[in-house]
Amino acid sequence: MIALLSRRRFGPLFFTQALGAANDNLFKNALMLMLTFGTGLLPWDDKSLTVNIAAGLFILPFLLFSASAGHLADSMDKAKLIRRIKLAEIVIMGVAVLALWQQQYLWLLGLLFLMGAQSAFFGPVKYAILPQLLSPKELISGNAWVEMGTFVAILLGTIAGGLVVGLEQMLLWLALGLLALAVLGYVSACLIPPAPASPGAAPFRFQPWQQTKAMVRIGHENRTLFLSLMAISWFWFLGAGYLTQFPTFAKDSLGGDNTVVTALLVAFSVGVALGSLLCERLSGGQVELGLVPIGSLGLTLFGLDLAFAPPAQLGSELLGIGAYLAQPYGWRVLIDLGLIGVFGGLFIVPLYALLQQRAKESERARVIAANNVMNALFMVASAGFGILFLSVMSLSIPQYFAVLALMNAVVALYVYKQLPEFVLRLCIWLLSHSFYRVRSRGLDNIPREGAALLVCNHVSFVDALLIAGACRRPVRFVMDKGIFNTPGLNWLFRTAKTIPICSQKADPVIFEQAFARIEQELKDGEVVCIFPEGKLTRDGNINSFRPGVEKILASTPVPVVPMALRGLWGSFFSHQGKGAFKPGKGRFWSKVELVAEPALAGAEVKAEALETQVRALRGDWA
Known part of the structure; x- marks a missing residue:
């Protein structure tokens, strides 16, 4: 499996997408910290409003442009398209560096929208190119590496964004980091071998509304693909539900400081990475849908255990990571989150491979684009559910985690009842x-x-x-x-x-x-x-x-x-x-x-x- 990284038909793509994910999260997290802890940087002082505006600006392009991005990826050489997208990233990061030096934070919020747009165009081509570069036996390995690389890159970029804001020469180091990752991503993209346009794909025209309607139609035509899209989007709903609550969970339920928040993020992200690699080992070189029910079962069981892990009472002072791990519940929470990540990897990797394998070649990128739109909608819905249960219904974070685990069981049962192929493959496996x-x-x-x-x-x-x-x-x-x-x-x-x-x-x-x-x-x-x-x-x-x-x-x-x-x-x-x-x-x-x-x-x-x-x-x- 590791040998796949050394091959030109996969290694450059892997590093291109990993560097891009790291750059997105370095920029986004550093900007959020500057706007949250800075004063007078924006015309308004409401920090909660700032966070929600920033989140909305980054996710909005996925709703607006994913259909066009999928159509574009189907209609031209995918390697050439990736290089153009990475060139756009260099330009965006260059303008971001200028905005940082000029302290134009409204510009930076606008650039967050452009980074989201760049990611929206990269998402469909990233997955649609894999079946052209890899053999069918390598497809599950390629998806496992991509998922692992994505989550590790998100983790490293997020941590780096937090660390760089605390440096004395913050602007200099942030500018160097953003430009370096963008340039390295373009260099890596130049090594990706050609991947011609999908046969039968129509010439590209920028018609977002018409293309969105066509994309929805394509997603609905194949029931197996549609339910797989729903299942993948549910995973992102679940992941957003956990990740969004980590800071409050660490402080109010675990009595931990910001180092504990980082530890929770590390446990979850490393778990997903390990689960993605484990999926490849258990699949035997083919798309093994039997692992999906195992993944959903683990998500429910360890989600419930996580809900019951926090102590009934907390001390008066926040604990650093060392003191936190000395508590009886410290390792239990990290292990639960790690295993939620592992079973999440078993759940999501076969589903992505299924989309690539069963979608028509001329429509593959548009199916991935439909997935991106649904993911964005489900993550927005996750935020709404969080507000409903935590603010309106006044549940505690552990109670909310229990609700998520039970909802996961209900969603899984519905999907497997509608699409018994998953259960059949589990029995065969x-x-x-x-x-x-x-x-x-x-x-x-x-x-x-x-x-x-x-x-x-x-x-x-x-x-x-x-x-x-x-x-x-x-x-x-x-x-x-x-x-x-x-x-x-x-x-x-x-x-x-x-x-x-x-x-x-x-x-x-x-x-x-x-x-x-x-x-x-x-x-x-x-x-x-x-x-x-x-x-x-x-x-x-x-x-x-x-x-x-x-x-x-x-x-x-x-x-x-x-x-x-x-x-x-x-x-x-x-x-x-x-x-x-x-x-x-x-x-x-x-x-x-x-x-x-x-x-x-x-x-x-x-x-x-x-x-x-x-x-x-x-x-x-x-």
Whole structure:
């Protein structure tokens, strides 16, 4: 994974986005501290008004320009666009330095709007370029690094903004920092390799309102993408809810000073960074949606524990970080925040990768732009909820954190009910990381787009789940009705849109319905998997292939990919010995391999030849 940073197709992009995030937060935090603790710098003296105006100026461009930014990123070379955006950053920082020396703080507030605009244009292209620079197996790693780099950069920029304001030569060091980060970001951007415009993208025109409407339409067209956008935006709602309250939480609930606030920020940010990297390790090089429910569960559990961690009573003096850590609750709060960050990383990284993987190439940047708009709206809503619960309803900060944790559970249940694919992938991931150790080879032979028919030997009750876990594309399985109706597994098979089948003699209606559904799924461009033996093996040997495969291909002659499961015979869910599911038999943690060969032309495939090929592919390792 670390090797990815040394490659030109990713390393320069990583450092470009990290330097930009650090510069944003150095400028924003330093300006907020100067305006908060300075006097007479603005025509008004209301510090709360100043903070809200500044926050609004930075986030407003995401609402105004994200749609146009997504359209622009789809319509031109993304590497060239990034370089132009970074040049704009140098100009903005140059004007900021001039405004600092002239003490023109209204200018600086205006420049905060321009920095937000620059970030709004960079956001869509940053994520949309990844699938062009990385292979599908590297996509989850790239997203993990980007999320990790973003949060670490935000942390370092925020801390640096606080430190530089306390220096004697504040203006000099702040000016040098802003210009240095901007210039280094441009130099890094110059090393990003070309990434041509998305095929079929329309020429760019600056029409924010029309482009926003088109962006919303694109976001709604695919229900999976739309619910993923909602889930990502919810994470930013949750994150904003925590981060905004850190200063008050540290002072009023923990009895800590500003060093404790920094420690809370460090714990959360480092947690997200570690969770992002852990996600890559657990995903096995593919977009693993099964980690998303695990992430949401951790967010709720440790959010609730955080709510109950603060003490009932506090001392009269604020504690520095050393004295704070000596308290019984000190480490508990930091660990809770760190784990909230870790599970947040597990939650958000697969969702970003899902957006990039399933969005149409010609619309990918606009889908990311829709995500940015929704993120901004949810963060604004988070501020509104904070005012409602803390000011209007007079809840304490810990009580508010408990409300956030419970709201997270409700939102998660809603999303998973509407999109059960997440739960299905969780069950598959748990199965393949508990009962089995699954390796795959040759799955690149499955077409990335369009219809395909997979044929495989049938060894156990969980063959479909293991194949589904290994394949990147969703697969529609044709399965014996008896297995389809297995208690405890039936809801999984229905969620995966499995097609039940039986012999024509047993039930001619179900038999014909199955073939009609298979034909329709293939015409819709889906991947369908069949087990041509028609039943589970009872002795470990491959049974004769039935002619149903020829019936399928006669009406829809799509590419056929021969596959074989190896090492599954004798495991808990196979029929060896006492039979499947029987106590005291069957291996756990079995080594299993799924192998595939290049696709065959469907019009030429015969069942007997397929059987011979699958037998050879499986070999002696049953």
